[in-house]
Amino acid sequence: MGMTMTQKILAAAAGLPEVKAGQLIEADLDLVLGNDITSPVAIHEMDKFNKDGVFHKDKIALVMDHFVPNKDIKSAQHCKCVREFACKNEITNYFDVGEMGIEHALLPEKGLTVAGDVIIGADSHTCTYGALGAFSTGVGSTDMAAGMATGKAWFKVPSAIKFNIVGKPSKWVSGKDVILHIIGMIGVDGALYKSMEFVGEGIHNLSMDDRFTIANMAIEAGGKNGIFPVDDVAIAYMKEHSKREFKVYEADADAEYDEEYTIDLSTLKPTVAFPHLPENTRTIDEVGDVKIDQVVIGSCTNGRLDDLRIAAEVLQGHKVAKGIRCIVIPATQQIYLEAMEEGLLKTFIEAGAIVSTPTCGPCLGGYMGILAEGERCVSTTNRNFVGRMGHVDSEVYLASPAVAAASAITGKISGPQE
Amino acid sequence: MKANGTVFKYGDNVDTDVIIPARYLNSSDPKELATHCMEDIDKDFVNKVKKGDIIVADKNFGCGSSREHAPIAIKAAGVSCVIAETFARIFYRNAINIGLPIIECPEAAKGIEAGDEVEVDFDSGIITNKTKGTSFQGQAFPEFMQKIIKAEGLINYINQK
Numbered sequence A: 001m002g003m004t005m006t007q008k009i010l011a012a013a014a015g016l017p018e019v020k021a022g023q024l025i026e027a028d029l030d031l032v033l034g035n036d037i038t039s040p041v042a043i044h045e046m047d048k049f050n051k052d053g054v055f056h057k058d059k060i061a062l063v064m065d066h067f068v069p070n071k072d073i074k075s076a077q078h079c080k081c082v083r084e085f086a087c088k089n090e091i092t093n094y095f096d097v098g099e100m101g102i103e104h105a106l107l108p109e110k111g112l113t114v115a116g117d118v119i120i121g122a123d124s125h126t127c128t129y130g131a132l133g134a135f136s137t138g139v140g141s142t143d144m145a146a147g148m149a150t151g152k153a154w155f156k157v158p159s160a161i162k163f164n165i166v167g168k169p170s171k172w173v174s175g176k177d178v179i180l181h182i183i184g185m186i187g188v189d190g191a192l193y194k195s196m197e198f199v200g201e202g203i204h205n206l207s208m209d210d211r212f213t214i215a216n217m218a219i220e221a222g223g224k225n226g227i228f229p230v231d232d233v234a235i236a237y238m239k240e241h242s243k244r245e246f247k248v249y250e251a252d253a254d255a256e257y258d259e260e261y262t263i264d265l266s267t268l269k270p271t272v273a274f275p276h277l278p279e280n281t282r283t284i285d286e287v288g289d290v291k292i293d294q295v296v297i298g299s300c301t302n303g304r305l306d307d308l309r310i311a312a313e314v315l316q317g318h319k320v321a322k323g324i325r326c327i328v329i330p331a332t333q334q335i336y337l338e339a340m341e342e343g344l345l346k347t348f349i350e351a352g353a354i355v356s357t358p359t360c361g362p363c364l365g366g367y368m369g370i371l372a373e374g375e376r377c378v379s380t381t382n383r384n385f386v387g388r389m390g391h392v393d394s395e396v397y398l399a400s401p402a403v404a405a406a407s408a409i410t411g412k413i414s415g416p417q418e
Numbered sequence B: 001m002k003a004n005g006t007v008f009k010y011g012d013n014v015d016t017d018v019i020i021p022a023r024y025l026n027s028s029d030p031k032e033l034a035t036h037c038m039e040d041i042d043k044d045f046v047n048k049v050k051k052g053d054i055i056v057a058d059k060n061f062g063c064g065s066s067r068e069h070a071p072i073a074i075k076a077a078g079v080s081c082v083i084a085e086t087f088a089r090i091f092y093r094n095a096i097n098i099g100l101p102i103i104e105c106p107e108a109a110k111g112i113e114a115g116d117e118v119e120v121d122f123d124s125g126i127i128t129n130k131t132k133g134t135s136f137q138g139q140a141f142p143e144f145m146q147k148i149i150k151a152e153g154l155i156n157y158i159n160q161k
């Protein structure tokens, strides 16, 4: 029986000729990631090892992004712990204020994640790098500690769901709408344990940024990873950003899938996930009249250049409605700089939005835009759980940058065409 | 390696918040966590559980946050094994990594009731319901996973290598 793309990568990393769904294996890691929340816990775990040091100082990435620049004393203590660890172990890829960005936008941009890699990160959205044809997945702190010490991790080989992508999306339909549509269709545990493998000619019509957004939210369907084939778009991206060699794996023609779906991009509409689960999706024509208080455009899901461009296009020549706070957060310093050079930041500021230094900030209810009781936010982030952005009685509506920007102008959930 | 004990039975989607409520996460001491284990789903659990007992549940056990405190609390409460129809994947990893044996077996999840006496053989994956005289084939752990469990966790296992 043939192997899926994910299974092929895992077999190679485990040094096995073949693997099967359900099999438990030990694989070599190309990158171990942690952030300012999860790394301190893992660093503490590492003290229990009877050997000192890390397996490879170039294959660990520590990104200070959640509460950075430090929002309070506790977060400052956490970052200090990671900074000292990075310094002591001479970690090459340690990113602090000035160099940092949201981890899942930063690492591909820095060329640290390429096709064929096996990557673990102590952050659930580590699945983002599947957009480049890597196997990457979120883990807990013991896994991160063991990964840093040994360069290995154990995995249960996942089975897969195949999403056959066809057609071309209309102008206002983006990667976010594609993944929200899929989660609405299969549910928040629809891909539990499984790989979400995206294939088909329609992928050509999705930009790299669209693909990052789609792979990023695989976890919101319970998936272990999301993965895209490596086409010329992905290859061009890797050549531009990375010096590392990449390896292209393809699913066997006779690979087995638990389920198969066809997604015709041309039929999709801008989609919004209502509180309090990403699966509560409605297309824009079904949302009704939902007044809002805040808009957030940013995060590891939608804080990339394409996202800012489309938001600026919508906001250009308009004003954020009176009483609405519109917060724009470029995901990395590089994106920030390019957005500035393209004049996007000017558009945001002239429209009455604010622009922040890269940070996770409001996405996890950290800081920079916390919601009060009863408030509603349209956000380009990935989770709308109870209390995710602030008060337990606040509400988060997940949407694309185009819908978020349009909603900022009207003060209610709106499509970009209105 | 075998586990042997009396069964506590739960349903679908037992999440990490009911296994160990967030209000107790200011501690990472296993003994203290154990005193609040399952508190928000089964107040009596900590009073009744004996060393070696077994938890059996339906779908998606351990869903929710990635807190390692959840399997730590269950293990420190004395539970020798958790059997479920399915586990949420980060819980599954965390459980193995801290040395809490877990086995997926939909048939066993259906065929075992609260209070049954159950034996689990980790080498073969066979789960025996001694009360009802039935048995089920769960997935056996490969050798290196058994070693992690025997070593009481991933870090000890790596230290022993």
Ligand code: SF4
Binding pocket: A066, A102, A103, A104, A123, A125, A299, A300, A301, A359, A360, A363, A364, A381, A382
């Ligand atoms: S932006 Fe949000 S989802 Fe992404 S890593 Fe930060 S907190 Fe997590």
